[in-house]
Amino acid sequence: MNTFPQLPDGFTALITGASSGLGAEMARQVATEARVLILVARRLDRLGVLKEELTLQHPDLHVYLCQVDLNDPKSIEQLLDYLKDKSIAVDFLINNAGLGDLGTFQSSDWPRVRSMLLVNIEALTALTHALLPGMLRRGKGAILNVASTAGFLPLPTFAVYGATKAYVCSFSEALAVELRQSGVTVTSLCPGPVSTEFGEVATRPNSRRKFAPVKALYVPAVQVVREALDGVRRRKVRVIPGGLVRAGALFLEFIPTPVKRFFLRWADRFSGPEKPVGK
Numbered sequence: 594m595n596t597f598p599q600l601p602d603g604f605t606a607l608i609t610g611a612s613s614g615l616g617a618e619m620a621r622q623v624a625t626e627a628r629v630l631i632l633v634a635r636r637l638d639r640l641g642v643l644k645e646e647l648t649l650q651h652p653d654l655h656v657y658l659c660q661v662d663l664n665d666p667k668s669i670e671q672l673l674d675y676l677k678d679k680s681i682a683v684d685f686l687i688n689n690a691g692l693g694d695l696g697t698f699q700s701s702d703w704p705r706v707r708s709m710l711l712v713n714i715e716a717l718t719a720l721t722h723a724l725l726p727g728m729l730r731r732g733k734g735a736i737l738n739v740a741s742t743a744g745f746l747p748l749p750t751f752a753v754y755g756a757t758k759a760y761v762c763s764f765s766e767a768l769a770v771e772l773r774q775s776g777v778t779v780t781s782l783c784p785g786p787v788s789t790e791f792g793e794v795a796t797r798p799n800s801r802r803k804f805a806p807v808k809a810l811y812v813p814a815v816q817v818v819r820e821a822l823d824g825v826r827r828r829k830v831r832v833i834p835g836g837l838v839r840a841g842a843l844f845l846e847f848i849p850t851p852v853k854r855f856f857l858r859w860a861d862r863f864s865g866p867e868k869p870v871g872k
């Protein structure tokens with residue numbers, strides 16, 4: 594049964610970053626209502642295992658696996674050509690793939706920074722740009738963009754990541770207004786910390802700096818995705834999963850920038866210089 598009012602029955606969903614974490618969980622939860630899933634990531638073996646799991650549980654579900662490097666605009670074009678060749682119309686676009694880089698900007702590697710810009714911003718925007726016209730023609734559709742609470746606050750030692758997620762929040766809010774009478778909804782998902790591969794990927798090799806948010810703020814991936822999909826059903830523009838994280842995010846909105854700046858400077862004094870392990 595389809596419980597998404599803005600999606601046709603037997604809808605098709607495309608999920609980027611479906612090979613792990615939130616993306617894989619999105620696939621599991623969306624699979625109960627979709628007829629076709631297009632799973633996108635670089636690790637095809639992981640996608641294959643997920644496909645087996647999903648088709649075992651939902652024998653009527655069609656799952657297409659697309660090995661795409663979202664760092665590479667050509668790879669994105671090939672994905673779009675593939676969808677065209679197969680006449681696949683995407684009704685639900687879930688822009689979930691993303692990565693972080695933990696450490697000061699001055700000590701960052703450019704390829705890594707560029708990858709965050711390409712995956713977190715450019716690929717998300719390119720897929721939205723390419724797939725939105727079809728949704729508008731059909732008068733139905735949903736876009737779920739995965740941002741982060743990191744997008745609400747400038748974050749020293751996570752500067753570019755936070756800025757890419759601020760882009761996703763801003764872009765999604767504006768697009769939701771533009772599309773308000775089109776039948777297509779836009780939702781941004783702003784989770785706090787979730788236990789996935791994200792922290793490991795964001796940690797630089799040999800760095801002492803670890804992804805270590807306050808434990809009480811963690812929300813399980815299953816709950817994050819459940820709240821996100823409920824938000825899409827209710828045509829919510831922004832979803833912040835978890836009561837404590839939501840309260841914290843609301844609190845942040847009321848703090849004036851100079852006060853935030855003061856506390857960020859104060860906290861940064863304790864973060865110490867960038868020291869590789871063993872030096």
Ligand SMILES: NC(=O)c1ccc[n+]([C@@H]2O[C@H](COP(=O)([O-])OP(=O)(O)OC[C@H]3O[C@@H](n4cnc5c(N)ncnc54)[C@H](OP(=O)(O)O)[C@@H]3O)[C@@H](O)[C@H]2O)c1
Nearest residue numbers: 610612613614615635636663690691741786787789790791
């Ligand atoms: N976990 C958290 O604490 C947290 C909090 C707030 C927001 N988020 C956001 O949630 C989203 C999902 O992250 P996660 O927590 O599930 O982390 P994750 O387990 O590391 O998953 C990231 C996914 O993105 C894909 N990806 C990364 N680079 C890619 C590329 N160049 N091309 C194609 N796919 C790529 C990865 O697939 P391959 O490596 O197989 O390509 C993987 O499936 C991200 O946008 C992240 O910023 C996470």
